[in-house]
Amino acid sequence: MFRLNKAKRLGQLLVDFLLRRKKVRGAPFRLWIETASCCNLRCVMCPNKELAADKKGLLSLDLFKKIIDQCRFFTSDVYLHHRGEPLLNPALFDMIAYAAQAGLKTRFHTNGTLLNQDKARRLLAAGPDLVSFSFDGFCKEIYETIRVGAVFETTLANIVHFANLRRISKLKKPYIVIEKIRFKTPAAEVNQRQVIETTRRLLDVGVDEIIEKEEYAWADESAPATAAPRPGTVCTFPWYAVVICADGTVTPCPQDFGACMKLGNVNSAALLEIWNGAAYQSLRKNLAADLQSLALCQKCDRLCRRTVAGIPVQYMTTFLIDHMLGYGKLRKLLGTQERN
Numbered sequence: 001m002f003r004l005n006k007a008k009r010l011g012q013l014l015v016d017f018l019l020r021r022k023k024v025r026g027a028p029f030r031l032w033i034e035t036a037s038c039c040n041l042r043c044v045m046c047p048n049k050e051l052a053a054d055k056k057g058l059l060s061l062d063l064f065k066k067i068i069d070q071c072r073f074f075t076s077d078v079y080l081h082h083r084g085e086p087l088l089n090p091a092l093f094d095m096i097a098y099a100a101q102a103g104l105k106t107r108f109h110t111n112g113t114l115l116n117q118d119k120a121r122r123l124l125a126a127g128p129d130l131v132s133f134s135f136d137g138f139c140k141e142i143y144e145t146i147r148v149g150a151v152f153e154t155t156l157a158n159i160v161h162f163a164n165l166r167r168i169s170k171l172k173k174p175y176i177v178i179e180k181i182r183f184k185t186p187a188a189e190v191n192q193r194q195v196i197e198t199t200r201r202l203l204d205v206g207v208d209e210i211i212e213k214e215e216y217a218w219a220d221e222s223a224p225a226t227a228a229p230r231p232g233t234v235c236t237f238p239w240y241a242v243v244i245c246a247d248g249t250v251t252p253c254p255q256d257f258g259a260c261m262k263l264g265n266v267n268s269a270a271l272l273e274i275w276n277g278a279a280y281q282s283l284r285k286n287l288a289a290d291l292q293s294l295a296l297c298q299k300c301d302r303l304c305r306r307t308v309a310g311i312p313v314q315y316m317t318t319f320l321i322d323h324m325l326g327y328g329k330l331r332k333l334l335g336t337q338e339r340n
Contacts, residue, residue, distance in 0.1 A: 006076060006323060017239040020288035022281040024239055027074035027272060032243040032254055033067060034082035035059045035089045041111055042148040043134075045181070047218055047257050048083055055259065056084070059246040061091040061098075063267065067244060068102050070271045076323060077105035077129070082243060083257060087114040096126035105129040105326075109179075113150045115158040120165055124174075129327050132177040133159050139194035142186070156198065163205040175327035178202055178210045208332050219255040219300040229303035234287050238280060242271065250274050252283060255300050 013026045038056040042049045068078075078099055086092050086108045099106045107130035115123070123131070137143040140152040147155075163176050202210060237253035244250055248267040251259050263283065264274030274280065286293050297303070308316065325331050 013240045022284045028242040030241040032079040034246045035080045035086045036084035037246040039085045058089045064095045072102035080108035093122045093126040096128050112155045120162045128174045131174045136180045138198040139191040167206040176207045182212045217301045233303045
């Protein structure tokens with residue numbers, strides 16, 4: 001019954017998207033709740049290091065609980081990351097547990113550098129459904145060139161300990177994913193022997209998946225467009241998901257790294273009020289009929305990718321696997337592929 005209801009809600013959102021309705025009948029199905037907008041690293045490809053100081057901070061536990069209390073009856077899963085490193089927030093473990101008690105699936109992405117033994121135990125006790133680690137290169141020289149401020153051996157040991165602790169504790173979750181970026185211009189020569197050894201070590205301790213992602217292209221109003229949007233393509237995000245920054249600002253999607261497209265703030269308005277408010281309706285209207293009026297959106301490479309019914313193929317399969325199969329043996333068999 002639960003999966004049938006979920007499929008019904010997804011179908012409703014899909015119809016609203018296909019009809020380009022400004023006012024959506026359903027509520028946001030997925031949330032990005034930014035637990036931290038600050039980071040302890042200065043990775044070469046990440047815009048976080050250029051964020052203004054007043055945009056860097058931590059989400060309060062009180063605001064998180066306020067959001068969860070509002071969305072627990074309509075949201076399916078919650079991403080607990082966006083622009084920063086979630087493990088910088090000491091309340092992260094309480095946030096995961098609170099969302100789980102509300103019946104929501106939680107997942108987050110981390111660089112893994114801060115996941116010491118104490119935090120590993122606390123994280124497993126909190127019970128996230130999926131944890132993914134950024135671990136580029138799989139060899140020391142490449143990793144430390146890219147992840148500036150990190151030490152290869154320390155991060156690898158943190159991930160290995162976490163996966164091994166999950167295994168010896170006989171826990172089924174979190175589902176553990178390692179993500180490494182396939183850079184267009186490699187940072188250094190690959191040490192193939194070390195890559196093989198690292199891969200074997202991660203799989204031996206029970207990591208569920210190792211995936212490669214293409215280098216991320218962040219949307220930037222000032223940057224030249226890399227390609228023309230596909231005719232008829234409209235971004236799906238404003239019809240099914242919401243991003244909430246650490247200060248409560250609501251933005252339409254994770255591509256808006258600078259939080260330029262402000263649609264409301266959950267400190268002063270209810271999430272559903274924002275979801276179908278004037279700013280959101282205007283955005284949906286312009287995405288469908290006047291893309292040129294949206295300086296950020298018209299530069300986004302998501303609109304240049306191959307789609308089915310206007311939905312990016314690259315993410316559609318994984319999204320359906322997330323919500324129809326969850327995280328387990330079938331997920332491992334089918335694979336995560338790439339996701340945001």
